[in-house]
Amino acid sequence: MLRLLCVCGNGMGTSTILKIKLKGICERMGVKVGVESCSAGEAGAFISSTDIVVTTPEWGKMIRLPQSVVMVTTVNLMDEKGLTTKLEEAIRTHFPKEIK
Amino acid sequence: MAILQFIFNQILGQAYILLAIVVFIGYIALRQPISKALGGAIKTAVGVLVLGIGSSTLITTFSGIMKPVSEKFGMTGILLDTYSTMVSTNAALGDFATWTVYTMLFAFIFNIALVALRKYTKIRSVFLTGNVMLVQTAIATYIVYRFLQTPMVPTVLIASAITALYWGIFPGLLIEPVKEITGGGEFTIGHQQMFGSWIAYKIAHLFGKPEDDVEQINFPSWFSIFQDNVVSSTIVMLFFIGIMMLALGKDVVQEMAGTTHWMIHILKTGLTLSVALYILLTGVRMMVGELMTSFQGISERLLPGAVVAVDCAAIFGFSPKAVLLGFVGGAIGMVTGVAALILAKSPMLIVPGFIPMFFDNATIGIFANRRGGWKAVVIITFVSGLIQVFGSGLAASLMGVAAWQGSFDWATVWVAIIGILKLIGNALGIVPA
Numbered sequence: 001m002l003r004l005l006c007v008c009g010n011g012m013g014t015s016t017i018l019k020i021k022l023k024g025i026c027e028r029m030g031v032k033v034g035v036e037s038c039s040a041g042e043a044g045a046f047i048s049s050t051d052i053v054v055t056t057p058e059w060g061k062m063i064r065l066p067q068s069v070v071m072v073t074t075v076n077l078m079d080e081k082g083l084t085t086k087l088e089e090a091i092r093t094h095f096p097k098e099i100k
Numbered sequence: 101m102a103i104l105q106f107i108f109n110q111i112l113g114q115a116y117i118l119l120a121i122v123v124f125i126g127y128i129a130l131r132q133p134i135s136k137a138l139g140g141a142i143k144t145a146v147g148v149l150v151l152g153i154g155s156s157t158l159i160t161t162f163s164g165i166m167k168p169v170s171e172k173f174g175m176t177g178i179l180l181d182t183y184s185t186m187v188s189t190n191a192a193l194g195d196f197a198t199w200t201v202y203t204m205l206f207a208f209i210f211n212i213a214l215v216a217l218r219k220y221t222k223i224r225s226v227f228l229t230g231n232v233m234l235v236q237t238a239i240a241t242y243i244v245y246r247f248l249q250t251p252m253v254p255t256v257l258i259a260s261a262i263t264a265l266y267w268g269i270f271p272g273l274l275i276e277p278v279k280e281i282t283g284g285g286e287f288t289i290g291h292q293q294m295f296g297s298w299i300a301y302k303i304a305h306l307f308g309k310p311e312d313d314v315e316q317i318n319f320p321s322w323f324s325i326f327q328d329n330v331v332s333s334t335i336v337m338l339f340f341i342g343i344m345m346l347a348l349g350k351d352v353v354q355e356m357a358g359t360t361h362w363m364i365h366i367l368k369t370g371l372t373l374s375v376a377l378y379i380l381l382t383g384v385r386m387m388v389g390e391l392m393t394s395f396q397g398i399s400e401r402l403l404p405g406a407v408v409a410v411d412c413a414a415i416f417g418f419s420p421k422a423v424l425l426g427f428v429g430g431a432i433g434m435v436t437g438v439a440a441l442i443l444a445k446s447p448m449l450i451v452p453g454f455i456p457m458f459f460d461n462a463t464i465g466i467f468a469n470r471r472g473g474w475k476a477v478v479i480i481t482f483v484s485g486l487i488q489v490f491g492s493g494l495a496a497s498l499m500g501v502a503a504w505q506g507s508f509d510w511a512t513v514w515v516a517i518i519g520i521l522k523l524i525g526n527a528l529g530i531v532p533a
Contacts, residue, residue, distance in 0.1 A: 008413065009327060009328070009329050009413070009416070014411070014413040014414060014416065014417070016230075016385065016388055016389050016392060016411065017410055017411060017413075017414055019389055020389070020392055020393055020396055023393070037385065037389065039328075039329060039330070040327075040328065041328050041329075041330050041331075056416075056417035057417070058416075058417055058420045062327075075417045075418060076282055076283075076285055076417070076418075077414050077417070078282075078285050078286070078287045078408075078410070078414060079285065
């Protein structure tokens with residue numbers, strides 16, 4: 001199962017929207033995921049149990065990523081097509097076994 | 101009969117259980133497995149209870165300071181915070197507090213109905229920001245009950261009708277502006293300052309030029325600490341609580357502090373408020389994710405073409421500097437408003453909370469920047485801050501509560517709604533004038 005982490009400033013508004021969209025996108029892709037959301041300040045604590053971080057470019061700059069973790073950024077959280085494309089690319093490149 | 105009583109009082113009468121059941125039903129309606137539905141229900145219940153712990157700590161700590169301040173200066177304190185307002189109005193409803201959950205459900209249903217009939221209603225947006233839905237319907241329920249004193253069914257229906265109209269009409273004003281700001285995004289804002297944002301968008305050109313885009317300006321690097329909400333809210337809380345405690349005088353604070361040094365006690369109190377807010381938001385986050393999954397799923401099923409109205413934070417990424425500058429402008433405006441009230445010897449001491457200070461003015465700032473550049477951001481959010489303080493004070497005194505949302509729309513649109521309901525209640529002799 002792939003572990004996704006949605007990060008934003010408050011851990012509530014942006015990341016909740018992302019979380020819901022990502023769950024839907026992954027279901028359609030046939031990928032099993034667990035999605036969590038948190039604020040940028042807490043990301044450090046969650047990152048050790050994450051495979052892919054999804055966030056806006058703004059917050060992306062502030063998060064330090066360990067080698068194994070992939071980051072996907074999007075300015076428009078409501079753009080499902082864009083998110084799907086980016087996420088699919090990230091999964092195919094780094095975690096190809098997860099796609100059925 | 102006893103079983104029905106039990107079901108009503110012990111289960112449906114407890115918000116955390118009721119919401120858990122709503123989420124459970126939502127998952128099942130979306131054909132999710134029972135294990136997922138159960139997990140979602142548990143997370144919802146836990147989230148609601150965590151929210152409760154956070155808000156009671158917030159209110160207890162705040163009133164611990166507010167009480168001596170109001171005794172010494174003869175003022176009533178009004179805290180401008182979203183969730184504290186909901187807790188206050190729910191407390192005023194007493195045993196009827198669970199009506200608020202029904203209001204939320206029916207407001208959602210009415211919103212969907214209004215969009216389904218969009219040919220006649222011209223309403224295109226479905227409000228999906230769960231945390232805001234919860235708070236707004238809770239407060240709306242008390243507003244109706246306070247002035248009309250109606251039993252459960254009419255109260256819920258009236259409150260949900262009013263809220264659904266607010267949810268349908270005001271986010272609709274921002275559909276085109278959001279499309280412009282996001283370069284084609286097909287969504288709108290469902291939060292607490294749509295009216296303010298719309299006004300900002302319309303008048304911004306009077307104060308500046310869009311070419312003076314705030315995103316082109318370089319901020320000093322220390323500005324970025326405000327981007328972390330925990331840091332920002334701590335600074336804001338410390339500022340206001342610090343001033344209040346200093347006003348009480350060193351000796352009073354030292355007595356409260358016991359063996360701790362009085363300065364450390366001020367620091368601790370400010371931090372405790374920030375901690376309480378953090379716990380509160382953690383609970384909200386847990387519960388809202390679950391609620392919104394259901395609501396969004398249902399909305400997509402029933403109205404595939406509808407425009408969704410989502411958290412204002414969805415557009416923050418498009419103009420991050422406007423977010424910061426808007427916050428600063430609004431903060432200055434609110435502090436000025438509070439000072440003005442004190443100088444005018446008002447009996448009300450408004451204590452601005454972080455949430456309305458930040459989210460409202462960040463959002464209004466983005467719309468102002470789009471049409472008027474940084475000058476519009478600064479001027480408009482400053483005025484917004486003033487309006488937020490004065491309007492909220494008015495609302496709190498009309499409602500007789502010690503907390504109010506502080507958000508722009510709740511200092512303007514909803515004050516009008518309160519006024520109208522009060523007039524009706526007075527005219528029908530339900531409540532004394």
